[in-house]
Amino acid sequence: MAMEKMSIAKALNESLRKALDNDPKVLIMGEDVGKLGGVFRITDGLQKDFGEDRVIDTPLAESGIVGTAIGLALRGYRPVVEIQFDGFVFPAYDQIVTQLAKMHARALGKIKLPVVIRIPYGGGIGAVEHHSESPEALFAHVAGLKVVSPSNASDAYWMMQQAVQSDDPIIFFEPKRRYWDKGEVETDTIPGPLHKASVARTGTDLTLVAYGPMVKVCLEAAAAAQEEGKSIEVLDLRSMSPIDFDAIQTSVEKTGRLVVVHEAPVFYGSGAEIAARITERCFYHLEAPVLRVGGYHAPYPPARLEDEYLPGLDRVLDAVDRSLAY
């Protein structure tokens, strides 16, 4: 067993390196991914070691990046493209939604589109406009796409390689404010399938479901609640499409209570989908309505207000208290 401690950023870098090493058809594409190694240095050193033909600096044109990646995938390549920030994906949204997501079905399954779109997402880094958004629901809503987000270094390491190997288009959301969080990575053995949720902490009184950047907040909330004698289970969803509803159901059947936490606006968000499905599946097990904690129906605020906007420990604990009060 090879166990290494590394940051999420390093884990992604190592994972991409391994993917490039394992398969000559894997390509990295994006703005500044070459010499600079990406603005977050996720692709640091890869162009130096694999060359400009494998790690490709692109023109500043998001639709072009995704559109040409589609063409490269049709030619047999496996492009991993980087969108520099969440809010910049929209010029490529047309290519992702109208082309990438549907081409496999339109060809009656005869062609495959193994394209990974990496998007550093979410707030908490004091950035300017368009650099802090959580648009995952917009992609999860589209059939043909799969949407995932790791919350820790080990998942970052393995989920990226699994995404690259997938024959489906994967939108890979990277929690940018967690890039520098370190964790243990077991580099030899794959821990589990890409779209399975994992239990980040066991508990018996209530289930918190989160993914990406909010898993850490939920773990902190569970630890704080423990001091008040409450036993909280934290489920790390890992995949927002498909969603591992079985894992949520198992947990909710045990705890009877569910709070879903995400940074994205609550309205029409992934929490709504989880609440609806779990209510259908677990109606007689629920001791309280499924509650949601997330962003507001307002543009992501200026950085000085983002701590008010983002769900923090207090808002999560408040929802826990409300649920337990039923």
Added chain:
Amino acid sequence: MTVESTAARKPRRSSKRTSAVKTTAKTSAKTPQSSEPELVQLLTPEGERLEHPDYSIDLTAEELRGLYRDMVLTRRFDAEATALQRQGELGLWASLLGQEAAQIGSGRALRDDDYVFPTYREHGVAWCRGVDPTNLLGMFRGVNHGGWDPNTNNFHLYTIVIGSQTLHATGYAMGVAKDGADSAVIAYFGDGASSQGDVAESFTFSAVYNAPVVFFCQNNQWAISEPTEKQTRVPLYQRAQGFGFPGVRVDGNDVLACLAVTRSALERARRGEGPTLVEAFTYRMGAHTTSDDPTKYRADEERAAWEAKDPILRLRTYLEKEGAADEAFFTALDEESEALGKRVREAVRAMPDPDPIAIFDNVYADGNPLVDEERAQFAAYQASFADTAEEGK
């Protein structure tokens, strides 16, 4: 009025222009501001053969007859599809009437290992690729959204979102270059698509990466109701210059010129010299689609003027003048046309609706539990009707 300004920009057909016809990639690059750009023409509307210093072509009588046959059969297929739409057999049809030379000329310039990224009107190109024409009708009948394997004939699915496929073509061409292959890629689009950001981005990417791709723009003068003047203030082929590769305007109703110019652009791509923009100056004789009404936005005189430049008639005149085809050839082709029409008609009417459960097929390559769950629910729901029907007996 826009129609008049369109007419004013039209290149005048005249055999006197023989010696003046010399617009090429090279000269166009030198004269980007030319107000009335000339176009490459090898066969006049009167069926006279012209020579061109940069685009000479020498075809055997058999090859000429082949091009004629392709155009006639493509037009026949198109007419049949239009009729089938009128009969309610197709939900929609996008006719290529008038654009046969642009499509057959460019299509016959391709090698088998080249790859085509069409828009939704490239029935003639599909014909050249050996795609069974009845395959093209599935999406218009509403039984699929494409439905063929693009790799069988190196002919990608029709793309409805305007201009998207130019990026797919560019990416594919980048892959061809990476593979060290010497095949080329061709992307079809229209004058309306030239306004799309994706087309501009595909120009940028293809130039930057020197991708072996030919952009074949069929400027048929109208993007539904909007004339070319609503898309551009410079002749379309000149757009290429700003991106750093050559553009050339060809008479899109001249199958010989379209063949010669496309062949030259493809060879250039194969040599590793990068992209070329070919603007085939042509005319959409019919409606944009069967849902469109061109009488609301364009004058009859305009259509009549273009009718005189018909791509099929001019080649027929030439074939007859040269003695390259006899009456037996034309008679046999008439019969073949009718047989094709009949085959298409019967095939469409026999085309079954897909099994409803196919809604859930091929959504994902690696599967998805949500799709599986919904498929099972749908199957159970469908089955419940069978139970009801049985109970009723």
